[in-house]
Amino acid sequence: MSLKRLSIEGVRNLAPVEIAPGENLNWFHGANGAGKTSVLEAVFLLARGRSFRSHRISSVIQHGQDRVRVVACRWPDGMTLGMERSAGSWRGRIGGKECLRLSEFAACLPLVLMQPDSHRLIDGGPEHRRQYLDWQLFHVEPHYLETWQRYARYLRQRNAGLRSGASDAVLQALEQPMAEAGERMSAFRAGLVDKARVVIDSLAATLGIHLPGAVEFRYRRGYPAEEGLLGALSASRARDRELGFTRPGPHRGELVIQCAGQAAAQELSRGQQKLLALLLQLSQLDGLVGEGVRPLLLLDDPVSELDGRHFGLVLDWLEQQPVQAWVTATVPCPTAGRMFHVEQGKIERVL
Numbered sequence: 001m002s003l004k005r006l007s008i009e010g011v012r013n014l015a016p017v018e019i020a021p022g023e024n025l026n027w028f029h030g031a032n033g034a035g036k037t038s039v040l041e042a043v044f045l046l047a048r049g050r051s052f053r054s055h056r057i058s059s060v061i062q063h064g065q066d067r068v069r070v071v072a073c074r075w076p077d078g079m080t081l082g083m084e085r086s087a088g089s090w091r092g093r094i095g096g097k098e099c100l101r102l103s104e105f106a107a108c109l110p111l112v113l114m115q116p117d118s119h120r121l122i123d124g125g126p127e128h129r130r131q132y133l134d135w136q137l138f139h140v141e142p143h144y145l146e147t148w149q150r151y152a153r154y155l156r157q158r159n160a161g162l163r164s165g166a167s168d169a170v171l172q173a174l175e176q177p178m179a180e181a182g183e184r185m186s187a188f189r190a191g192l193v194d195k196a197r198v199v200i201d202s203l204a205a206t207l208g209i210h211l212p213g214a215v216e217f218r219y220r221r222g223y224p225a226e227e228g229l230l231g232a233l234s235a236s237r238a239r240d241r242e243l244g245f246t247r248p249g250p251h252r253g254e255l256v257i258q259c260a261g262q263a264a265a266q267e268l269s270r271g272q273q274k275l276l277a278l279l280l281q282l283s284q285l286d287g288l289v290g291e292g293v294r295p296l297l298l299l300d301d302p303v304s305e306l307d308g309r310h311f312g313l314v315l316d317w318l319e320q321q322p323v324q325a326w327v328t329a330t331v332p333c334p335t336a337g338r339m340f341h342v343e344q345g346k347i348e349r350v351l
């Protein structure tokens with residue numbers, strides 16, 4: 001799906017504005033500090049209820065204002081989504097109805113974001129790669145969110161039990177359903193990695209991305225597969241009691257990425273890591289489209305992130321995709337698309 005209309009109020013330096021984006025490529029250009037990234041931030045805020053640049057919503061709220069408000073009309077179904085956030089609360093409406101969970105927005109407005117620190121997907125901690133897998137599964141596997149929430153609840157209960165000296169019988173009673181949910185999560189994640197591998201190889205060829213060796217993706221479950229999660233929980237119970245938390249489980253699962261047999265984070269240059277992260281994110285986009293989900297794509301300053309050749313190939317590829325892309329740059333758009341000029345917080349459509 002795409003956005004047909006977007007109105008933004010109270011976001012950083014942006015003057016209140018209503019934008020009519022095009023179906024495919026939307027290009028926001030202007031000088032440094034003009035407010036381009038703030039437009040993407042507003043779209044992200046609508047989809048996730050938070051910023052991708054700051055953990056504190058107060059830094060996003062325009063100085064002198066007490067809230068941000070982002071409203072959009074989704075296309076083709078015409079559904080209206082509205083999000084209002086102040087420093088201490090949020091209110092959201094979808095299709096005219098009050099919303100209680102942010103995950104409802106995430107489900108209505110799937111998006112893939114590429115920003116200058118996207119290389120963290122490769123060189124950041126395992127949580128970045130877990131989130132990457134979980135995010136896609138959330139959109140394409142109807143039971144994943146519920147399984148994930150169930151596992152997280154048992155994990156919290158087991159950790160509380162470990163710390164409060166609960167009996168073995170109490171812990172065992174939790175471990176059985178926890179292991180069932182955890183094994184399901186692992187199977188979903190491992191299945192996704194198997195599928196993604198194929199898509200990534202074909203995308204790398206299309207986008208002319210050649211890394212200095214074969215890239216391998218493997219899902220490590222966070223417990224020995226041969227022992228199974230139930231066995232692993234039972235075996236580590238005494239040690240977990242001493243530590244006060246649960247060690248084995250998919251909460252410590254990891255998408256392992258290697259290039260030429262070495263950890264990709266160590267083997268690849270920063271630029272190569274960015275290319276690999278791009279591949280992972282575009283493969284996510286491709287995977288979502290393949291499942292009938294049409295996410296928005298937000299690309300923050302790709303012109304300075306990618307070399308000219310790769311950027312050109314990405315633009316060519318994007319033109320073929322049924323996704324609405326929102327791109328920021330300091331230069332005008334080199335290809336056909338709807339273009340907006342951003343200057344000191346004011347957005348004007350120029351093409």
Ligand SMILES: Nc1ncnc2c1ncn2[C@@H]1O[C@H](COP(=O)(O)OP(=O)(O)OP(=O)(O)O)[C@@H](O)[C@H]1O
Pocket residue numbers: 011012013014030031032033034035036037038039058059060061062063328330
């Ligand atoms: N809470 C706020 N209230 C008002 N203005 C703000 C607030 N936070 C940041 N700003 C200003 O808003 C602008 C934000 O710009 P933004 O990061 O969106 O620009 P950009 O066009 O993406 O720039 P660049 O090309 O340098 O990344 C900056 O000029 C910044 O000083």
